[in-house]
Amino acid sequence: MKFNLLALAVSSTLALGSITAHAQPIAQDAVKVSLASNMQQDGVQYLDPDSAEARAELAEMFADAGWTPQNSPQLYKELHTPQKLVSNDLFATARTMNTAFSTQSDKELESLFSHLGFNIVQEGSTKLFKVRLLNSEPKSTKMTVMTIRLVNEKGEQITTKQTSRFFGDASASASRKLIGGEATLESAYDYVKKAKAVYGEGTAYVLFNDGTKVLKKGKVKYDRNAILGMLSKELGRPMTNKNTLVSVKPLPPVKPIIIGPVEPDPIFLRTEQAHEFKYAEKESFQVASFAANNFFDHVVNHPKDWKKADGSNKNVSGQDGKIMVCLNRDYGDCDYPMIQAGGDYNNIPHVTIPFQGQITLPTYISKVLFKEDGVLENNNVQPTDVMIQGKDSFVDKLSNHTNHVRNSFSQYFNINYTFDADTWMPMSVLSWNIPRDKGVFAKPGIFERRQDAYWILNIAIEENWMGSPNDAELYFGISGDDYNAETGYSSYIIASTEAPALPQSGAVYEQAPLQFSYSCLAEGSLILMADGTSVAIETLNIGDLVTGASEFSPKTKETLRIADISVGVEHLPMIQLTTDEGQVLTLTESHPVLREGGHPVWALNVKEGDKIQVNGGLATVTGYEQVDYKDNVYNLKLERVNGDSEQGESFVMFANGISVGDLAMQSENEFDTHKESVEDVLKRLPVEWHTDYLNSLNTDK
The missing domain is CATH 2.60.40.10 (Immunoglobulins)
Incomplete structure (x- = not known):
């Protein structure tokens, strides 16, 4: 598409x-x-x-x-x-x-x-x-x-x-x-x-x-x-406009290039003081250079899907269909690795995202407007802002975190205006460049993992289709109150798409949604080493040897090497699991835990009574609770000692005796891409809705 x-x-x-x-x-x-x-x-x-x-x-x-x-x-x-x-x-x-x-x-x-x-x-x-x-x-x-x-x-x-x-x-x-x-x-x-x-x-x-x-x-x-x-523009037809205001007084000798006549516009007369204007019955035209002006074209440099993980889960140039903002790790597929943008990170959690790009518009833009500009409310226009919305209707905006939006962000917007005398067409290139340390989102809950979080940049403007005051008077003979009457207020949005998917072939522009990622084990979690000892995860180093298993053979233990270590901080309650074998482990809600049969699931989706894999076999989950946690969290990226890992292979390690996934397994299971089948829908719907739903498969097209 x-x-x-x-x-x-x-x-x-x-x-x-x-x-x-x-x-x-x-x-x-x-x-x-x-x-x-x-x-x-x-x-x-x-x-x-x-x-x-x-x-x-x-x-x-x-x-x-x-x-x-x-x-x-x-x-x-x-x-x-x-x-x-x-x-x-x-x-x-x-x-x-x-x-x-x-x-x-x-x-x-x-x-x-x-x-x-x-x-x-x-x-x-x-x-x-x-x-x-x-x-x-x-x-x-x-x-x-x-x-x-x-x-x-x-x-x-x-x-x-x-x-x-x-x-x-x-x-x-x-x-x-x-x-x-x-x-x-x-x-x-x-x-x-x-x-x-x-x-x-x-x-x-x-x-x-x-x-x-x-x-x-x-x-x-x-x-x-x-x-x-x-x-x-799309059809290559005349850009006619019934409301094109022209003056009855002589215009400068500059003439547009006429492509072809179209249906004439109706006459409408009005008189104001010394000037008489009319919506004249005339030949509408499309100028030959219209396509060359590239009106409505736009470029987005940030945020952008520009990194992906290679077979070794290292960042390389490319696209993977999502803009990954890593909250407590710098690993693999991070388009924007974790950074700390000031403040006490344990007490003031926030996400920082840069916004940079431009759009070309066929109008004169006199200014960018913010919520402090009262004219916006009177004209029912949304002020300049950036919003993030999650699937669960969570919303945060840049304006929530500053006392004066115009003072904070007006410096990051620029307008480059020109007027094409051959075509009588104004043109403005509106650009923005909000640096990452200023693109701060810190509403309570922002540090929850969010799959397909939309980002929406709204830019409110004051504009006039006739061009600047000087150009309007020169080319249309319009000035003063008559010019001001044509001034309008509107806003333009650059926004992300639905659902993570690789860019479509031939798409003019395809910007992925934001996704926030984190996954770790609590400080003090004991990792089973290759020599049979157990060592606190925060004391490990790259190159150390641990006991683990491949995701393809989770019951077959082998010696693995630590290829990378992720260290971050946690702001959300973590999950504490207890088994009937006495193991207790605290981990983030999306850290993979291996169920019976070797299937990894988020810790969030584990429940009491589940059978999970532990060192030595299976155990039953007897305790599941959320616990507050403010200290550092850690995760490991594992690899085979001889480097002979299969493409995309991830590994298992034993933390406090419980079988959990490494960083690579976390990335594989980060987001649920399951599509509901008819059977899935029927299972979740109350019985009384089954007839409606089944019939909808034929009636709703």
């Missing part, structure tokens, strides 16, 4: 989300967006899902999607079952609390509902224009139903109306639901060219496991000119 430019203007909450069943893949790219000024769901309308009007609208939505009381009996039963209220004013709570309904306040989870804009996706020989909508919740759901479509000012569809349903949450970290509506490029171009305005209409209807419900609706105004410019 080929991803192209992503651009939009919306008024909603900034977020990105993951894909679950029946959802559309999300592409990262440059996004033009107008957003609410905070994370409290401004612009989102919360309705009573049990009202007669809401039920009628939802029933019509279900019917349009092909869902009937016959093929979806539980959905319709839930529709007519009053929700279990958790307070006397459920909807006021939802509107005013950005952590609504969260039972995990320590993680500061948030409910997010957002239009994510549009992009171009090539599927086979066809290019499609798509719009997307996200919803994510901080608590478990039974069902989520979402709709999205793009319409003109008359309510006529520009894209298809997409309706999708999601059967609960596949895992504890799969709360994000994403859908998309689509149209062919030609169809979208024709409709947008004729439209006076473009709007996105979205709905999210959520049934929670605790019996509560929520119904959200959002209608946002998209940037018609940005859509038209992107489609024009």
Whole structure:
């Protein structure tokens, strides 16, 4: 699949989300967006899902999607079952609390509902224009139903109306639901060219496991000119604009190169003091050098997937489909190895990430705006910021960690503006370079391991499509209040993609999501050595010989050499395992433990009663608890003494007598890439939902 430019203007909450069943893949790219000024769901309308009007609208939505009381009996039963209220004013709570309904306040989870804009996706020989909508919740759901479509000012569809349903949450970290509506490029171009305005209409209807419900609706105004410019460039057609303001007074002798006439724009006259302007009936044009301007093109230097581990698990140049930020180790596949950016690392945990890149835009940018600029709130635009969002709706922003965002970050943004006199086209190259020691994220919970954590850079700008004041007066005869009337406010986003995957062939740009990694054993853990003694892990050195085994033959002991040692600090509770044989081991939640049969699992997923491998055979886990830990943690990378390791082979060692994986095994099992089968879904769904789900396999396309 080929991803192209992503651009939009919306008024909603900034977020990105993951894909679950029946959802559309999300592409990262440059996004033009107008957003609410905070994370409290401004612009989102919360309705009573049990009202007669809401039920009628939802029933019509279900019917349009092909869902009937016959093929979806539980959905319709839930529709007519009053929700279990958790307070006397459920909807006021939802509107005013950005952590609504969260039972995990320590993680500061948030409910997010957002239009994510549009992009171009090539599927086979066809290019499609798509719009997307996200919803994510901080608590478990039974069902989520979402709709999205793009319409003109008359309510006529520009894209298809997409309706999708999601059967609960596949895992504890799969709360994000994403859908998309689509149209062919030609169809979208024709409709947008004729439209006076473009709007996105979205709905999210959520049934929670605790019996509560929520119904959200959002209608946002998209940037018609940005859509038209992107489609024009992709199709090689005229970049017509019905709202191109021209002066009736003579213009300078500079003339554009005319490619071909198109449908004339309607006449609209207005008079203001000494100047008379009109939206003139004229020939629209596409300039020959338009493609050469590279409008909407962008480059991202950081964060970037630029390192991978080779067969020896050493960093080499290349891509592995994820941007690995290592929290307590510098090993193998780290794109950004662990660093300490000041402060007491045991008391002020934080992650540091650099952001560097640029985007070329067909407008004059007068300034980059931050939350201290009051004009943003008045124009419903999200201020310049960088956000990280996890699958579990965890969110942190750079602005959370400074008292004055503009003073802290304005110096890292630069604008290079030019005006092409041959084409009458302004052009701004907007660049940013936030150094790693300034890209600090330190919200409680940030040091939890996060698979597919989206990074989202939002840049708010003040712009004028006519160019600078001098150029507007020179080439269009516009100045003063008339020029100021054309000044607008919007924002552009550079954001990461969905799910770790190698870059697609032919992709214009494919930026991987962030992934945070750590795995270690507590200080004092005793490692079984080759001579039969046990030595504290913190006293070991590279080259020391230990007793271990290959992942391919975990029951066959052999002598292994320490090839590398990882040392870090831990901020999260660790797991303490106790066995019926008397072994006790403290380790991070994602350190591999070998179960019966040699299958490695995270310590987090071990439970009392499990059989695990120990030195001498098997033992039963009799104790499992989380314990606070603030000291150093350690891990070992092992190799065969003769260097004859197989490609990708990892090894086992014995810590306090328990069989655990080394650094290489940790990396292999770091992230769960399991795809749910029909049987998996049926196992996790309550029986009453089975008929709906099985029928959805045929009705939901």
